[in-house]
Amino acid sequence: MIIRDFLKRIWLKLSPSYRVSKRIEAQVENLQNKIPFISDEIKSLETTINQKYEKNIQEYINSLNHCRHMYKRGRDEDIDNSIDYFRLSSLELMASKFKEEKTTGECAELGVFRGEFARLINKYFPDRILYLFDTFEGFDIRDTEFDDEKNYRKAIHDFSHTSVKSVLDKMPYPEKCIVKKGYFPESINDDILPEFCFVSIDVDLYKPIYSGLEFFYKKLVKGGVIFVHDYENCDYEGVKQAVKDFSKAYDISYFIMSDICGSAVFIK
Numbered sequence: 039m040i041i042r043d044f045l046k047r048i049w050l051k052l053s054p055s056y057r058v059s060k061r062i063e064a065q066v067e068n069l070q071n072k073i074p075f076i077s078d079e080i081k082s083l084e085t086t087i088n089q090k091y092e093k094n095i096q097e098y099i100n101s102l103n104h105c106r107h108m109y110k111r112g113r114d115e116d117i118d119n120s121i122d123y124f125r126l127s128s129l130e131l132m133a134s135k136f137k138e139e140k141t142t143g144e145c146a147e148l149g150v151f152r153g154e155f156a157r158l159i160n161k162y163f164p165d166r167i168l169y170l171f172d173t174f175e176g177f178d179i180r181d182t183e184f185d186d187e188k189n190y191r192k193a194i195h196d197f198s199h200t201s202v203k204s205v206l207d208k209m210p211y212p213e214k215c216i217v218k219k220g221y222f223p224e225s226i227n228d229d230i231l232p233e234f235c236f237v238s239i240d241v242d243l244y245k246p247i248y249s250g251l252e253f254f255y256k257k258l259v260k261g262g263v264i265f266v267h268d269y270e271n272c273d274y275e276g277v278k279q280a281v282k283d284f285s286k287a288y289d290i291s292y293f294i295m296s297d298i299c300g301s302a303v304f305i306k
């Protein structure tokens with residue numbers, strides 16, 4: 039009996055599955071021994087990354103503070119927190135330039151949607167009238183058909199979820215806003231509109247951009263500026279085409295701003 043048990047144990051030890059399980063056990067033990075070292079290494083890596091990151095953040099904050107000092111005025115939170123820093127920052131700098139130089143003229147936005155950019159125009163130009171042109175019902179089929187025929191439009195966006203009230207509610211100076219609801223350029227009607235110093239055109243499609251440029255450029259004061267959003271946006275190729283066609287037809291130059299969608303900028 040004793041001899042049989044002894045032989046059985048020897049046989050078990052020699053079986054492949056026993057040997058495999060022993061090998062795995064040895065590997066686990068080996069790894070367990072290494073874990074403290076691995077976690078130490080991870081911790082030291084973490085510290086290095088954090089130090090490097092903190093250093094970068096600190097350098098960024100220092101340069102921002104330096105810029106604030108150079109500008110002699112604080113950039114507000116809307117600008118600092120915006121992913122489209124250059125667009126907002128340029129708007130604010132234009133506003134302060136016009137104030138400094140006592141440039142006359144009112145402001146307008148063609149293509150307001152929910153008023154995110156219009157809110158900032160209203161904020162940085164508190165003393166000027168802001169004309170808000172939009173259908174407030176999204177794109178018009180007359181414009182979309184044209185862009186679709188030319189294959190300019192590569193994305194479909196719905197801009198119908200807005201209202202005049204919700205837009206005016208977010209304006210810091212709603213008493214300075216005049217809403218021109220309807221299809222542009224029909225919404226101009228026969229109204230006598232003033233001259234403008236700042237106009238934002240943000241309507242995405244060829245026809246309202248071209249007619250917007252034709253209308254507003256004539257109405258700009260000397261030194262006045264038009265931002266045309268989305269010039270480099272490949273979802274709306276009609277923007278670039280309209281800007282180029284207008285520039286060529288009237289022999290008027292423009293430059294491209296390095297904001298997120300590469301706005302085209304006209305200065306009179």
Ligand SMILES: C[S@@+](CC[C@H](N)C(=O)[O-])C[C@H]1O[C@@H](n2cnc3c(N)ncnc32)[C@H](O)[C@@H]1O
Pocket residue numbers: 148149150151152153154155156171172173174175176177178181197220221222223240241242243246
């Ligand atoms: C991209 S959204 C404007 C975004 C806005 N500027 C902002 O800051 O969020 C485009 C707007 O242009 C308007 N729009 C497009 N074509 C128009 C036209 N022919 N007449 C009036 N509004 C138009 C649309 O209704 C839509 O609200």
